[in-house]
Amino acid sequence: MQRYTIASIPGDGIGIDTIHEAVATLETVSAVHGGLTFTFDEYPWSCRYYLEHGRMMPEDGLTILADHDCILFGAAGFPTVPDHISLWGLLLPIRQAFDQYINLRPVKLLRGIAGPLRGKGPTEIDMVCIRENTEGEYAGIGGRSHRGGADEVAVQTAVFTRKGVERVLRYAFEVARTRPARSLASATKSNALQYSMVFWDEVFVALQPEYPDVTCRQYHVDALAARFVTAPESLDVVVGSNLFGDILTDLGGALQGSLGIPPSGNINPEGRYPSLFEPVHGSAPDIAGKGIANPIAAIWAASMLLDHLGHTDCGALVLEAIERVTAEGHTLTPDLGGNATTQQMGEAIRAEIVSLGQL
Numbered sequence: 001m002q003r004y005t006i007a008s009i010p011g012d013g014i015g016i017d018t019i020h021e022a023v024a025t026l027e028t029v030s031a032v033h034g035g036l037t038f039t040f041d042e043y044p045w046s047c048r049y050y051l052e053h054g055r056m057m058p059e060d061g062l063t064i065l066a067d068h069d070c071i072l073f074g075a076a077g078f079p080t081v082p083d084h085i086s087l088w089g090l091l092l093p094i095r096q097a098f099d100q101y102i103n104l105r106p107v108k109l110l111r112g113i114a115g116p117l118r119g120k121g122p123t124e125i126d127m128v129c130i131r132e133n134t135e136g137e138y139a140g141i142g143g144r145s146h147r148g149g150a151d152e153v154a155v156q157t158a159v160f161t162r163k164g165v166e167r168v169l170r171y172a173f174e175v176a177r178t179r180p181a182r183s184l185a186s187a188t189k190s191n192a193l194q195y196s197m198v199f200w201d202e203v204f205v206a207l208q209p210e211y212p213d214v215t216c217r218q219y220h221v222d223a224l225a226a227r228f229v230t231a232p233e234s235l236d237v238v239v240g241s242n243l244f245g246d247i248l249t250d251l252g253g254a255l256q257g258s259l260g261i262p263p264s265g266n267i268n269p270e271g272r273y274p275s276l277f278e279p280v281h282g283s284a285p286d287i288a289g290k291g292i293a294n295p296i297a298a299i300w301a302a303s304m305l306l307d308h309l310g311h312t313d314c315g316a317l318v319l320e321a322i323e324r325v326t327a328e329g330h331t332l333t334p335d336l337g338g339n340a341t342t343q344q345m346g347e348a349i350r351a352e353i354v355s356l357g358q359l
Contacts, residue, residue, distance in 0.1 A: 001035055004309060007068040007274070008042040011090075013283025014293035014342075015074020021295035021346035022072055022302040028350040029306065029314050032357035036311065041068065047078030047086050047283075056089030062097045070305050071276040074298070077283035088140070091276075096134050098273035100266040101164065102171055103131035103245060104304070105280075107232075107252030107262070110296075112327035113336065115257045117229065124233035125255050128175055131245025132168040133266055135159045136196075138242040160196045160241070165203045171269060172239035173211045179236050182214050187221045187240035187248060200241065225251055253280060258335045260294025263301035267308060275308055277301040294333040295346045296322055321352035 008023055010016040023040055030036045043064070045057035056076070058064075065071060071094070076086040094100070109115045109125035117125070139159035146152045169186070176184040186204045190197035201218065208216050219227065221244045227234060228251050240248055253262035259281045266276040279297030287293060303318035325331055331348035332338025340348070 003037045004069040005039045007065050007071045008040050009045055009073045011046045011074040011076045012078050013075050013285050013288035017293050017342045018295045018298035019072055019074040022298040025299045026302050028353050047081040068274050070274050073276050073278040075283040095266050098268055100268050101134045102267040103133040104265040105129040105249040110326045111323045112329050113257040115255055127235045128237050129249045130172045130239045132242050135164045136242030158196050160199055169204055169207055176214045176237040181236040183236040184214050185217045185238045187224050187244040189221050260335050261296050263297050265304045277305045291341045292334050293342050294335050295342050321349050324352045325349050
């Protein structure tokens with residue numbers, strides 16, 4: 001019997017509903033598998049917690065999380081709490097303290113889902129995006145002076161280290177090797193950013209001889225964004241810096257038909273620290289508490305968690321169950337054109353897991 005302890009941080013808004021469905025799905029996988037058990041420790045850290053305590057998580061929050069195998073995170077965001085406080089108070093400290101330097105985002109159009117691109121189906125939209133996750137433009141270095149005056153200055157410094165750039169690019173090369181196309185596209189803007197992006201490009205080129213089986217291409221990020229829309233079938237694995245990867249993956253999420261679908265993994269590949277898995281839908285205050293949020297992204301994030309723990313058969317089982325529900329089209333939440341509740345869709349996916357597990 002393999003036992004795992006998972007930290008659950010539902011957070012705010014619809015994160016509470018969707019992470020509940022992810023936890024229930026992992027419990028179903030455990031029952032079907034018979035050799036996996038999960039213990040879930042839930043923590044109320046959120047914007048609500050901030051309004052009560054003046055911080056997004058307790059001072060020893062990172063120490064508490066470090067004792068877990070993985071983290072499931074829902075969403076952070078509330079209208080009366082500025083976004084930079086919620087992000088820098090919870091998610092970014094976790095990413096940096098636990099060296100979760102890989103942000104992994106599958107961009108895949110699920111069977112039965114109508115994406116926004118005419119004539120582009122699941123065979124055309126199926127790529128993996130890898131984003132540097134701990135430095136770059138989100139390193140958090142900078143400052144402001146002469147506040148409120150005519151000479152006010154704001155400086156935000158992007159940090160690119162050889163260690164940081166090389167390890168995310170090497171991870172991307174390794175992922176490309178596992179994909180049928182063995183193709184890797186790097187996002188850059190070295191025509192305008194003559195230091196950071198030229199450095200990025202140089203490391204990308206320097207690694208290529210180690211991966212002769214991978215076809216490499218380099219795009220300016222604006223041209224690459226256009227290619228996401230005009231020719232997504234030409235892209236397989238995409239790698240970018242923290243900012244470029246953030247923007248491109250959200251564009252990729254839009255291609256998947258609903259913000260309730262894309263999952264994300266914040267990964268420490270070496271396993272020295274727990275990795276974090278989350279839906280990317282945000283807290284969605286406009287539908288919070290209505291029980292209609294799409295649980296697919298959170299359940300898919302649970303599938304990625306299983307992959308990370310080495311149970312790729314279980315991860316594939318969950319993803320196949322998701323796609324059977326979307327392909328059937330009878331139990332869909334309103335964002336996908338249906339009238340199912342969050343719980344009803346989660347239950348439909350879990351029923352498919354049980355059915356598949358008995359084959």
